[in-house]
Amino acid sequence: MSGPGHDALVVADLAVHYPARNGPPVRAVDGVSFALARNETLGLVGESGCGKSTVARAIVGLQPPTRGSVKVDGAEIVGASRAALRAARARMQMVFQDPVTSLNPRMTVGEAVGEPLLVRGIARGAALRERVAGLLTEAGLRPEDAGRYPHQFSGGQRQRIVIARALALRPALLVCDEPVSALDVSVRAQILNLLVDLQRAHGMACLFVSHDLAVVRHVCDRVAVMYLGRLAELAPRDALYAEPRHPYTRALLAAVPEPDPVVQRAKPRVPLVGEIPSPAHMPSGCRFHTRCPMTQAICRTVEPEWRQVGSSLVACHFAG
Amino acid sequence: MLLAPAPFVPALFAPALAVHDLNLLIDGAAVVDGVDFAVASGEVMALVGESGCGKSLTAHAIMRLLPDAVRQGRGRIELDGENLSALSERQMRRVRGRRISMIFQEPQAALDPLSTVGAQVAEATGLPRSQAREAVLRMLAEVGISDPARRIDQYPFELSGGMCQRVMIASALIARPAVLIADEPTTALDVTIQAQILDLLRRLAVERGTAIVLITHDMGVVADIADRVAVMYAGRIAETGDTAAIFAAPRHPYTALLLAALPRLTDVPRSRLAVIEGRVPAPAEFPPGCRFAGRCPLADDHCRAEVPPLRDVGSGHLSACWHSEAVR
Numbered sequence: 001m002s003g004p005g006h007d008a009l010v011v012a013d014l015a016v017h018y019p020a021r022n023g024p025p026v027r028a029v030d031g032v033s034f035a036l037a038r039n040e041t042l043g044l045v046g047e048s049g050c051g052k053s054t055v056a057r058a059i060v061g062l063q064p065p066t067r068g069s070v071k072v073d074g075a076e077i078v079g080a081s082r083a084a085l086r087a088a089r090a091r092m093q094m095v096f097q098d099p100v101t102s103l104n105p106r107m108t109v110g111e112a113v114g115e116p117l118l119v120r121g122i123a124r125g126a127a128l129r130e131r132v133a134g135l136l137t138e139a140g141l142r143p144e145d146a147g148r149y150p151h152q153f154s155g156g157q158r159q160r161i162v163i164a165r166a167l168a169l170r171p172a173l174l175v176c177d178e179p180v181s182a183l184d185v186s187v188r189a190q191i192l193n194l195l196v197d198l199q200r201a202h203g204m205a206c207l208f209v210s211h212d213l214a215v216v217r218h219v220c221d222r223v224a225v226m227y228l229g230r231l232a233e234l235a236p237r238d239a240l241y242a243e244p245r246h247p248y249t250r251a252l253l254a255a256v257p258e259p260d261p262v263v264q265r266a267k268p269r270v271p272l273v274g275e276i277p278s279p280a281h282m283p284s285g286c287r288f289h290t291r292c293p294m295t296q297a298i299c300r301t302v303e304p305e306w307r308q309v310g311s312s313l314v315a316c317h318f319a320g
Numbered sequence: 321m322l323l324a325p326a327p328f329v330p331a332l333f334a335p336a337l338a339v340h341d342l343n344l345l346i347d348g349a350a351v352v353d354g355v356d357f358a359v360a361s362g363e364v365m366a367l368v369g370e371s372g373c374g375k376s377l378t379a380h381a382i383m384r385l386l387p388d389a390v391r392q393g394r395g396r397i398e399l400d401g402e403n404l405s406a407l408s409e410r411q412m413r414r415v416r417g418r419r420i421s422m423i424f425q426e427p428q429a430a431l432d433p434l435s436t437v438g439a440q441v442a443e444a445t446g447l448p449r450s451q452a453r454e455a456v457l458r459m460l461a462e463v464g465i466s467d468p469a470r471r472i473d474q475y476p477f478e479l480s481g482g483m484c485q486r487v488m489i490a491s492a493l494i495a496r497p498a499v500l501i502a503d504e505p506t507t508a509l510d511v512t513i514q515a516q517i518l519d520l521l522r523r524l525a526v527e528r529g530t531a532i533v534l535i536t537h538d539m540g541v542v543a544d545i546a547d548r549v550a551v552m553y554a555g556r557i558a559e560t561g562d563t564a565a566i567f568a569a570p571r572h573p574y575t576a577l578l579l580a581a582l583p584r585l586t587d588v589p590r591s592r593l594a595v596i597e598g599r600v601p602a603p604a605e606f607p608p609g610c611r612f613a614g615r616c617p618l619a620d621d622h623c624r625a626e627v628p629p630l631r632d633v634g635s636g637h638l639s640a641c642w643h644s645e646a647v648r
Contacts, residue, residue, distance in 0.1 A: 047510035048510055154599050184371055185578055185582060186370065186577065186595065186596035188581070189581035189594060192583065193592060196590045211510065213511075214584055217583065218589055219589070237589060241585060252512065254515075255511040255514065256540065257514070257515070257518070257538065257541050257543060258584060258586075259542075259543050259567070259584065260543055260567055260586075261544075261563050261564050261567050263543075263586070264540070265543075269515070269519070271515070271519070275480045275482055275513065276480075276510075
């Protein structure tokens with residue numbers, strides 16, 4: 001068993017509130033806790049505005065949280081000094097949705113991929129070139145590509161460059177925020193295959209943020225479902241997809257249009273009424289009660305506790 | 321399945337919209353090349369493909385809203401039997417929004433931020449304000465907007481993305497057009513909202529008899545609401561026919577690979593997804609034969625030399641592949 005100090009990532013009671021000029025603060029992330037073992041890939045899913053990307057940004061230190069703790073490979077990120085944060089950043093890397101804006105257009109691919117190694121004094125000269133060639137090959141590019149510029153590559157290849165750079169320091173944690181959402185289907189498959197291969201080869205922990213439940217199922221060991229700043233459910237992959245416990249998870253799964261007309265048209269519809277409320281005006285009680293098909297009186301007043309049901313953790317009064 | 325498959329215009333059954341041999345050119349390269357399809361009343365026809373396949377340009381050509389860089393070459397677009405290409409721009413303006421309407425991916429960007437929901441939906445009716453209000457309220461209710469009496473006086477910024485899409489659908493359909501072109505109507509929306517909008521579009525096709533041309537990149541969306549589908553690749557239709565038939569047994573290697581490249585809720589996690597090697601050729605580099613040949617596992621010299629025509633492979637299912645019987 002790995003203790004908290006040995007997990008790749010431990011997030012405890014993380015909150016990010018944005019002050020509003022008039023009115024209550026926007027509670028984008030409002031008390032999120034989970035841990036990620038080495039070797040493990042955790043999917044973080046939810047609809048736009050649920051706070052999933054803010055969680056990812058807080059973990060890598062791009063967004064100072066309002067409260068809570070984030071430990072990467074045992075080191076606290078929240079409130080860390082610049083030097084401590086710099087050291088911690090070597091242990092975690094991030095891959096964003098848009099590879100175009102993630103790469104400096106004036107740097108060659110070799111410079112971009114080699115930069116983390118050069119800046120940290122790990123390799124230079126011929127040794128650096130060799131490391132870069134190895135990273136490019138690992139990401140499915142050719143060593144010769146080092147001399148070219150990002151604009152000479154397609155979207156999928158650019159995401160490969162970003163992944164090669166993220167792997168340069170052999171991070172303990174890789175945070176991917178919608179890494180394949182901007183890519184066409186055929187290219188998306190290539191990048192998903194690459195990510196699966198890299199997980200197998202390196203055994204790094206990976207937080208995979210996505211709105212796409214089919215993609216998350218494909219690459220993750222466990223899945224956390226987020227709604228309005230909080231986790232609704234956290235479960236091992238097979239449990240979550242076979243037996244979703246939270247009514248929101250059920251509705252999300254029912255809403256995924258499956259690329260098979262026979263399956264899709266036979267699917268029971270679980271229509272969610274209405275839209276996601278604003279995180280500045282959080283509903284009372286359970287924050288999902290305004291759209292939930294099984295709301296009772298208690299849901300409007302009492303926020304559900306986070307509890308274990310089978311192998312799942314779920315925040316619903318009626319899960320079971 | 322509302323109607324029998326009708327990829328070509330059958331004499332006994334006139335389609336609401338028919339596109340014949342559409343050719344669109346950018347700098348002399350045919351970015352849309354010989355596209356043929358027809359849609360009947362109450363039917364949802366999907367044009368599906370990856371970025372740059374020409375699906376969206378085809379939609380804009382139907383509306384005669386092409387960007388300046390794109391020129392229409394050959395081709396004929398018929399709305400209820402009338403050749404739209406022959407109309408003057410003035411005549412075409414009377415067609416848009418009344419007989420044929422279009423909705424877009426970004427509803428917030430497509431609506432006028434300075435005018436109320438009511439004013440925008442009423443615009444297409446051509447009725448005086450006082451009479452239009454009743455019609456608008458009915459239409460807002462029909463597209464599932466709750467509390468229409470309050471929403472009618474609101475501005476787009478006060479509405480969510482899903483609500484804006486409903487408003488756009490209301491303004492597109494209030495004049496009862498025969499045809500609705502829906503260009504990635506749910507791509508910018510969350511899945512739970514997407515499901516609501518797809519249900520709405522399907523209901524409107526059935527209840528109002530609107531012919532819908534759905535432009536999408538999402539095979540899940542196609543599987544959900546399309547009666548028929550045309551899969552496009554590099555400006556040409558690779559395969560077309562009944563949705564159920566194409567998903568059950570694709571007869572073009574591109575469609576087969578595209579379907580195998582998708583992670584599904586039913587497959588083995590972390591299993592190898594099919595990949596399509598290489599990339600779509602740039603228009604200036606389109607090869608003389610089949611445009612998919614450079615990436616196709618079945619390609620041979622014949623494919624590289626000669627363009628495969630769309631051929632019937634069984635009950636209205638057409639495939640533009642010399643090796644369609646070898647596709648598994």
